[in-house]
Amino acid sequence: MTKLTCEDTFLIKRRDLKNNYFSYVFRPYSRAVRCKPGNFVHIRLASSDVYFRRAMSVASVNPDREEIEIIFKIFGRGTALLAGCRRHAPVNILGPLGNAFSFPRKNEKAIIVGGGVGFPPLLFLASEMIRKGYPPGDIEFFYGGRRSGEIVERVRIRRLGVNLRPVTDDGSYGRKGLVTEAVEDYVRKHAGERMRLYGCGPAAMLKAMDDLGMKYHLPGQLSLEAPMPCGIGVCLGCVVPLRKGGHARVCRDGPVFNIGEVLL
Amino acid sequence: MTKLTCEDTFLIKRRDLKNNYFSYVFRPYSRAVRCKPGNFVHIRLASSDVYFRRAMSVASVNPDREEIEIIFKIFGRGTALLAGCRRHAPVNILGPLGNAFSFPRKNEKAIIVGGGVGFPPLLFLASEMIRKGYPPGDIEFFYGGRRSGEIVERVRIRRLGVNLRPVTDDGSYGRKGLVTEAVEDYVRKHAGERMRLYGCGPAAMLKAMDDLGMKYHLPGQLSLEAPMPCGIGVCLGCVVPLRKGGHARVCRDGPVFNIGEVLL
Amino acid sequence: MTSGLNVNIAGVEFVNPIMTASGCCGYGEELTDFFPLSRLGALVTKTITIEPRLGHPPPRTAETASGMLNAIGLANVGVDRFISEKIPFLEKQKTRVIVNVGGKTIREYAEVAARLNDYGRVDMIELNLGCPNVSQGGMEFGTDPRMTERTVREVKKVFARPVIAKLTPNVTDITRIALAAEQGGADALSLINSVVGMTVDVDTWRPTLTFNRGGLTGPAIKPIALARVYAVYERCRLPLIGVGGISTYRDVLEFFLCGATAVQVGTALFVEPDAPLRIIKGLADYIKTKKIDHVSEMVGKVRKY
Amino acid sequence: MTSGLNVNIAGVEFVNPIMTASGCCGYGEELTDFFPLSRLGALVTKTITIEPRLGHPPPRTAETASGMLNAIGLANVGVDRFISEKIPFLEKQKTRVIVNVGGKTIREYAEVAARLNDYGRVDMIELNLGCPNVSQGGMEFGTDPRMTERTVREVKKVFARPVIAKLTPNVTDITRIALAAEQGGADALSLINSVVGMTVDVDTWRPTLTFNRGGLTGPAIKPIALARVYAVYERCRLPLIGVGGISTYRDVLEFFLCGATAVQVGTALFVEPDAPLRIIKGLADYIKTKKIDHVSEMVGKVRKY
Numbered sequence A, B: 001m002t003k004l005t006c007e008d009t010f011l012i013k014r015r016d017l018k019n020n021y022f023s024y025v026f027r028p029y030s031r032a033v034r035c036k037p038g039n040f041v042h043i044r045l046a047s048s049d050v051y052f053r054r055a056m057s058v059a060s061v062n063p064d065r066e067e068i069e070i071i072f073k074i075f076g077r078g079t080a081l082l083a084g085c086r087r088h089a090p091v092n093i094l095g096p097l098g099n100a101f102s103f104p105r106k107n108e109k110a111i112i113v114g115g116g117v118g119f120p121p122l123l124f125l126a127s128e129m130i131r132k133g134y135p136p137g138d139i140e141f142f143y144g145g146r147r148s149g150e151i152v153e154r155v156r157i158r159r160l161g162v163n164l165r166p167v168t169d170d171g172s173y174g175r176k177g178l179v180t181e182a183v184e185d186y187v188r189k190h191a192g193e194r195m196r197l198y199g200c201g202p203a204a205m206l207k208a209m210d211d212l213g214m215k216y217h218l219p220g221q222l223s224l225e226a227p228m229p230c231g232i233g234v235c236l237g238c239v240v241p242l243r244k245g246g247h248a249r250v251c252r253d254g255p256v257f258n259i260g261e262v263l264l
Numbered sequence C, D: 001m002t003s004g005l006n007v008n009i010a011g012v013e014f015v016n017p018i019m020t021a022s023g024c025c026g027y028g029e030e031l032t033d034f035f036p037l038s039r040l041g042a043l044v045t046k047t048i049t050i051e052p053r054l055g056h057p058p059p060r061t062a063e064t065a066s067g068m069l070n071a072i073g074l075a076n077v078g079v080d081r082f083i084s085e086k087i088p089f090l091e092k093q094k095t096r097v098i099v100n101v102g103g104k105t106i107r108e109y110a111e112v113a114a115r116l117n118d119y120g121r122v123d124m125i126e127l128n129l130g131c132p133n134v135s136q137g138g139m140e141f142g143t144d145p146r147m148t149e150r151t152v153r154e155v156k157k158v159f160a161r162p163v164i165a166k167l168t169p170n171v172t173d174i175t176r177i178a179l180a181a182e183q184g185g186a187d188a189l190s191l192i193n194s195v196v197g198m199t200v201d202v203d204t205w206r207p208t209l210t211f212n213r214g215g216l217t218g219p220a221i222k223p224i225a226l227a228r229v230y231a232v233y234e235r236c237r238l239p240l241i242g243v244g245g246i247s248t249y250r251d252v253l254e255f256f257l258c259g260a261t262a263v264q265v266g267t268a269l270f271v272e273p274d275a276p277l278r279i280i281k282g283l284a285d286y287i288k289t290k291k292i293d294h295v296s297e298m299v300g301k302v303r304k305y
């Protein structure tokens, strides 16, 4: 069995998506082929302030060219440092880590719900579903953000053939309001149809998704975030409480959990 | 009075002098005009391993363009990090710090002796002496290194019009042996002439220069090195014992000391 | 098995002096994704207590300058599940296994030790005498010499193989605690456990950890650990296992020179799970280059001024 | 004088809560190259002893991960030269002056304090009760509650203005020492002094400092300092001055929230001599943005779990 390891790779493509969002492509990353939607990589940012790696969901892969992409937003020290990387800079990556989303059944509609910087793993999920033969038209891609500028990579998402349903807090792009309100309207309107929910985004959104899934008895999965010192399951720092009692590690038992599994 | 401060500047010229030597030019550095031969700047290298600044002698200035130059060799973590800076990178500089060399009298020959990476402040010294009207032909510029490749910036030194006298351990360039042996031969041969010694280099070389100055009753100055946490005289970390008793701070009472002053 | 690296502590042979520290490698399962555990000198498990423990609610880790703060709160599966679920896995691993043991009372320490005594797979136990992250038990044991001595003595009565006492640095004079552990019959000492610390999230005005304070670890504390190892080495003859801020083979050399016979790598595993491999290779190369026959030749050899 | 920043400690008014820590700003002369000392809340001098001291031979500082180790050994000009050479300079500075005092015996502390009592320029004295860098004096005073209490008491008898006790973190329970200092009559406490540490130069196998061990300071120890401030704040009512690893105004907020009324900036001055100006500005902006009338409103207000 090939072992996991920390791998030095290079930032070979760096796109500024505006509004503090960036897309980074790393190559050569020998484990690109093993990355599945939901997996994340743990990125080293050698600096005195930022001692831990930072987790970043895989946003796309090109296994032939041994490339992976991440998309991130500057939030604090860690991501600011990451944003300072120049093209060709060496970057140390540990991964792929965590579990993956399970694909919907053929007869299920996929209700994908991304909030803010939670959309990258869902972009990967949608792409992979389509690549595996799932009809793009059966994918509802809800994407919530504060303002129009926070809905990035729209063209790219549309190009997949999915139904992009943008929602902004201020209505500056797409529907106005909370993305989960839009989802609930959709779910109610299509009551009786088979659907599967997929969500990734801020804590409040995940909680609303979880409630919604349980209320309408819809199956689905949520990808969680937590500060992750190790990312591999040994430090027990990233735990979340489970509904059935006990803790789960977001990094290893997740980051993807079934709706209803975690006490959000 | 204008106060000292830490100043952000940019690496605008980066020359690889081979054999791990580099010349860096920073701009705009508003205090360039204040730098005198012997002064050093204290350079910040934000990193977890390298908490302190690193001292670097000023190798040249261009006051009109607000530029200063340093020349360094990769030695350990600090200089390795410095060498990793790319062009246009911001660099924080504190300085100019320390005292300066005093120029020779008109009737004195200047015997300048650089060992390894000790030559940059002497390069600045020679240039400034010449600019102030001192005849280049009266400057003997001894420059010792291990191998030929370690004698850098030869053309530039020669172009000053000084008598460059290279010495290498293995004889691969210039005279073979120790630079201080060459100096002693010269001093002995020119006994009776008025001379002033200037030295900067490894500890053993400085010791030999000090002995030589005292043996032949020659005045002169040596520029010392010490690990410098603060560089401004407040931590008392960089002290050296004085011959008359007590300690002197290399950063503030030096780095330039008279021959015979310090217990080397 | 690189020659020159094997060490013997209290009669137990280790292929090399690099262990993974308690609480930083779980029970070993996850690390097998990175390397066969046989590459390690030993694996030291998370602290095992008599009852399973969930630990403190999250957040229970925080980042600090060159280090981290944690108050996991001794989350563990408890000795029963450790025996039924983890020992079978460990049976298949060709490495030394040191089980770290904790408790709220001396009796609890002894009970866990007694249960483990029946399992030959447990080569040694290490007593966690100074965990800053629990309200009851932990700290008291390691800050009071009498408690230290009694805890070790009671455990020695019920556990037939060697017992290591792991000491806390949060004391005025660690050598007194070390000598007390020796008096109690300890076969070796591990030092140090984490250093009490605290940080505050200035955006929320809340402590960064739900337990309010926690244990500081990582490169930041290496000088603290080295000073403790050296102080104890000067006064106590037990073999010492150095822990605290190790991430490179050069860090390990510092610990050897200060008197450690072996070392444990903790927080560094979070940044680089395969750090032990890099460290072992670095050590092997170092002794080869320096023509040192055996790492033991360096132990305590710092050339003190 | 930005409003909302002034603080009062034991009846003495400070324009702001930012002081420069002992041993990190000499006697103030050098810092005037960077800013007028009037910008500071106070300047705390290097420890003054009865006799002049050269300190330990170099090397006496070393770099560590996010910090440094030092064993300067209380090098200072002695109280006589301090009075004749430094006080005249300080007379001209419009800042509060706190003179840090050390000694090998209680008597020496008292003698220095008595000499300084005659100079009104000395607004307060701070007793260095825990310097890890001298063989005699220093540490003992701050690790034994009785010695702490007696030292403070004797000094209070001869020095008429407020006396600050500066505590060492190298103890099992700092609150006991704090209460002892209070008992002895201390008007305020500074915490913490440096943390005992050691590092080894693996190229030479020598300690990096000629004193072998030294004191760890800088960002690395900030969580240690915060935990001590918070522990003492919970038990002791004296005003606290936080020290340890401060380099930004956000660090200062953490200290306020944990219970410090003022803070000292030490090692950070080495990296950035004008750090105090940046910090003062950051604080002023923070309270303005957050609509906090006065920094004192934050003291001890960490929202404990």
Ligand SMILES: Cc1cc2nc3c(=O)[nH]c(=O)nc-3n(C[C@H](O)[C@H](O)[C@H](O)COP(=O)(O)OP(=O)(O)OC[C@H]3O[C@@H](n4cnc5c(N)ncnc54)[C@H](O)[C@@H]3O)c2cc1C
Binding pocket: A040, A052, A053, A054, A055, A056, A057, A058, A070, A071, A072, A073, A074, A075, A076, A077, A078, A079, A080, A117, A120, A121, A224, A225, A226, A227, A228, A229, A230, A255, C061, C062, C063
């Ligand atoms: C599985 C997973 C996938 C993610 N995917 C993405 C993504 O695709 N795009 C994206 O923009 N963001 C992603 N994140 C979030 C990202 O990892 C950053 O943590 C987040 O953006 C915070 O930004 P920062 O590091 O700049 O913040 P900072 O201000 O540097 O850190 C925020 C706080 O969290 C703490 N912290 C940060 N990282 C850790 C850690 N590893 N361990 C412990 N504490 C820590 C810091 O100490 C600080 O208190 C993901 C997180 C997880 C867990």
Ligand SMILES: Cc1cc2nc3c(=O)[nH]c(=O)nc-3n(C[C@H](O)[C@H](O)[C@H](O)COP(=O)(O)OP(=O)(O)OC[C@H]3O[C@@H](n4cnc5c(N)ncnc54)[C@H](O)[C@@H]3O)c2cc1C
Binding pocket: B040, B052, B053, B054, B055, B056, B057, B058, B070, B071, B072, B073, B074, B075, B076, B077, B078, B079, B080, B117, B120, B121, B224, B225, B226, B227, B228, B229, B230, B255, D061, D062, D063
């Ligand atoms: C006045 C002066 C002028 C100098 N001019 C030059 C020059 O022109 N060109 C040049 O190449 N070099 C110059 N140096 C030396 C330079 O500052 C570096 O210290 C030296 O090159 C060591 O390299 P490093 O930092 O990579 O080594 P490292 O391995 O990073 O450091 C070497 C050792 O010194 C310690 N150390 C380094 N810096 C400090 C500090 N500031 N305080 C305390 N300890 C420290 C480190 O901890 C380590 O133990 C000068 C030094 C001085 C004092």
Ligand SMILES: Cc1cc2nc3c(=O)[nH]c(=O)nc-3n(C[C@H](O)[C@H](O)[C@H](O)COP(=O)(O)O)c2cc1C
Binding pocket: A235, C021, C022, C023, C024, C046, C047, C070, C072, C074, C100, C128, C131, C166, C192, C193, C194, C217, C218, C219, C221, C243, C244, C245, C246, C264, C265, C266, C267, C268
């Ligand atoms: C997240 C975490 C959990 C820990 N859990 C334990 C534990 O359960 N028992 C124990 O004795 N030490 C525990 N420790 C302390 C380590 O074993 C080690 O003593 C300490 O981290 C110092 O080493 P390091 O700096 O290499 O991490 C833990 C440390 C960390 C960081």
Ligand SMILES: Cc1cc2nc3c(=O)[nH]c(=O)nc-3n(C[C@H](O)[C@H](O)[C@H](O)COP(=O)(O)O)c2cc1C
Binding pocket: B235, D021, D022, D023, D024, D046, D047, D070, D072, D074, D100, D128, D131, D166, D192, D193, D194, D217, D218, D219, D221, D243, D244, D245, D246, D264, D265, D266, D267, D268
């Ligand atoms: C080089 C140096 C010298 C010091 N000298 C003294 C001293 O003479 N007296 C004293 O009480 N503290 C002394 N200290 C301790 C500082 O005042 C302060 O308590 C400690 O450095 C922690 O703060 P910091 O992390 O901000 O530096 C010294 C610290 C350093 C780094």
Ligand code: FES
Binding pocket: A227, A228, A229, A230, A231, A232, A233, A234, A235, A236, A237, A238, A239, A249, A250, A251, A252
């Ligand atoms: S991040 Fe360490 S267990 Fe999840």
Ligand code: FES
Binding pocket: B227, B228, B229, B230, B231, B232, B233, B234, B235, B236, B237, B238, B239, B249, B250, B251, B252
């Ligand atoms: S480097 Fe601090 S006094 Fe010289």
